[in-house]
Amino acid sequence: MSEPLIIAIDGPAASGKGTLSRRLASFYGLRHLDTGTLYRGVAWIMLRDGFEPRDEAAAVKVARAFDPEILGSADLRTPAVGRSASLVAVHEGVRKALFDFQRSFGLQKPGAVLDGRDIGTVIFPDATVKFFITASPEERAQRRYLELRASDEGVTYEGTLAELKRRDERDQSREEAPLKPAAEAEIIDTSKLTPDEVMARAVRIIDNVVRGRT
Numbered sequence: 001m002s003e004p005l006i007i008a009i010d011g012p013a014a015s016g017k018g019t020l021s022r023r024l025a026s027f028y029g030l031r032h033l034d035t036g037t038l039y040r041g042v043a044w045i046m047l048r049d050g051f052e053p054r055d056e057a058a059a060v061k062v063a064r065a066f067d068p069e070i071l072g073s074a075d076l077r078t079p080a081v082g083r084s085a086s087l088v089a090v091h092e093g094v095r096k097a098l099f100d101f102q103r104s105f106g107l108q109k110p111g112a113v114l115d116g117r118d119i120g121t122v123i124f125p126d127a128t129v130k131f132f133i134t135a136s137p138e139e140r141a142q143r144r145y146l147e148l149r150a151s152d153e154g155v156t157y158e159g160t161l162a163e164l165k166r167r168d169e170r171d172q173s174r175e176e177a178p179l180k181p182a183a184e185a186e187i188i189d190t191s192k193l194t195p196d197e198v199m200a201r202a203v204r205i206i207d208n209v210v211r212g213r214t
């Protein structure tokens with residue numbers, strides 16, 4: 001196989017795209033990039049240095065100087081960082097500054113699984129296979145609530161649902177790279193599926209595409 005295999009996975013928060021991406025990367029021997037961590041990394045630096053995430057000039061500066069090393073060291077998974085990530089992600093200059101890193105990551109052989117919001121639409125419109133992973137807001141809020149509750153007893157299901165809907169709305173309605181399925185994306189609603197079932201569907205689809213191109 002000469003061309004790198006690139007699997008693009010988009011979807012809203014807690015849809016299960018990270019879980020599927022990690023499994024696919026391990027199954028096909030590909031590298032994996034959770035592109036949300038790039039926006040979370042920029043947001044984390046902004047918060048640490050006392051910048052307001054809406055400050056576009058500061059956000060672009062941070063994104064241009066972005067060092068992926070930060071991804072392993074910072075606490076990026078908190079709700080505050082998630083909220084700020086979606087605020088810095090609306091800035092066109094931030095998205096442009098992170099573009100090349102994502103492209104080069106995917107283009108190294110043997111290829112990669114990238115997950116995020118705009119992989120199939122903007123970063124890799126030329127991906128080998130594209131998925132849009134989704135689930136009902138209530139199901140996603142329940143999943144995120146269970147994750148957060150493990151480390152924070154103050155978290156509530158209602159608060160998690162409200163925050164998740166606000167973030168969906170911001171990600172879908174922004175001008176730059178809004179969250180939406182790519183035209184040819186395979187859509188999987190994971191609301192009533194187990195991670196194993198989602199994986200089995202995705203592998204069937206990928207194997208069909210890969211068989212067709214060799």
Ligand code: CDP
Pocket residue numbers: 012013014015035036037039040082085086087089115116117118119167171
């Ligand atoms: O894990 P979760 O789905 O909650 O969020 P994430 O994937 O870490 O992304 C955090 C935020 O970064 C999202 O709400 C988006 O605003 C932004 N993001 C983006 O704009 N484009 C991407 N490719 C990935 C994330």
Ligand code: CDP
Pocket residue numbers: 011012013014015016017018019020143144147190191193194195196198
């Ligand atoms: O990356 P994203 O924010 O889209 O979601 P995730 O972190 O992969 O998944 C959120 C939670 O949903 C995890 O606890 C998964 O075990 C669970 N889940 C799933 O990923 N897929 C299903 N079909 C059902 C549950």
